[in-house]
Amino acid sequence: MxxxxxxxxxxxxxxxxxxxxxxxxxxxxxxxxxxxxxxxxxxxxxxxxxxxxxxxxxxxxxxxxxxxxxxxxxxxxxxxxxxxxxxxxxxxxxxxxxxxxxxxxxxxxxxxxxxxxxxxxxxKQNVTPRYDQIATGDLKKENELYQILSPDALDQGVWLHQDAWFYMGDFEAGKSTSQNFNKKGNGAYVFVLEGEVEIAGQTLGKRDGLGIWETSKIDLRATKDSRVLLMEVPMEIG
The missing domain is CATH 2.60.120.10 (Jelly Rolls)
Incomplete structure (x- = not known):
């Protein structure tokens, strides 16, 4: 890792x-x-x-x-x-x-x-331009990560031309979660919107970011009431 x-x-x-x-x-x-x-x-x-x-x-x-x-x-x-x-x-x-x-x-x-x-x-280069937006209120789950973006137009959330998955999560202090990566070789960048969380021995406060790769999952624990954005993305640009 x-x-x-x-x-x-x-x-x-x-x-x-x-x-x-x-x-x-x-x-x-x-x-x-x-x-x-x-x-x-x-x-x-x-x-x-x-x-x-x-x-x-x-x-x-x-x-x-x-x-x-x-x-x-x-x-x-x-x-x-x-x-x-x-x-x-x-x-x-x-x-x-x-x-x-x-x-x-x-x-x-x-x-x-x-x-x-x-x-x-x-x-993919030079695709036909497109636009989409969704409201995520019905997707939200307390103390869990919920998907807001993926590569699949039929999956939950919006989609894009990349093997990437984005998640949001609202956590009460003391709550934990684990997120498995969807694709081998991907990494994840976690951005803390509010509160404080611990990941891989690192404490992250508001607007701190942590990239993690060469692993298959992320374990996250909220030490304060928190809101996070997790972006799983390929580590190779191609």
Whole structure:
């Protein structure tokens, strides 16, 4: 088993006024050669968008893009004709493929929006662009990890072009769980949204991250009431 620990205060940071962003991996002006990606997990940004502001229309290509709102809601528009709102409890996925344009705006006049922006390298290039989003409220299980993303369009949650599985979990202090990996050779990156957990002898606090690989499962114990995101991904980019 191998692990890599990323404390919350070791992340890259950019404050643009309208956008306050923390980068777990190299992004934009934050460049750390030792933190370019974790397997096919390329970007994990912890973003806060101020009232009435947002990301103007911009392009993406050949990337799987996942957005998970944590507080508030964002209006999404794209070149495929989609106009939707994503809010706390939703998961959004876009396969950029041959190319898309999109914008994300906080239309609220009285509160900011907090969300995770995640990029995953795809296992297929130049696919037809697509968009999907779901509400995860009916999937939620207390003191268990519940799946929100997989490679299978018929499986629980959204799907993407990669052998990756994402899980969320809300745990009371003292509760434990184990998660077996779905595919041999995969690793997992655990990001603590709230609280404190222990994994592989490492204590993780709020917004800390831990990558773990060369093992077949993860054992997790909450030492405080906690919420976590677990992202199982291939370790080889191909």
């Amino acid at each position: 191998k692990t890599v620990y990323h404390s919350a205060d070791s992340r890259g940071h950019a404050d643009h006024g309208w956008l306050n962003s923390y980068h777990s991996f190299s992004f934009a002006n934050y460049h750390n050669p030792e933190r370019m990606h974790f397997g096919v997990l390329r970007v994990l940004n912890d973003d806060t968008v101020t009232e009435g502001k947002g990301f103007d229309t911009h392009p993406h290509k050949n990337m799987e893009i996942i957005s998970i709102p944590l507080e508030g809601d964002l209006e999404h528009k794209d070149s495929m004709g989609n106009t939707t709102v994503i809010k706390e409890g939703d998961v959004q996925v876009m396969s950029a493929g041959t190319g898309i344009y999109h914008s994300e705006y906080n239309k609220n006049a009285d509160k900011g929006v907090k969300f995770l922006q995640i990029w995953v390298f795809p296992n």
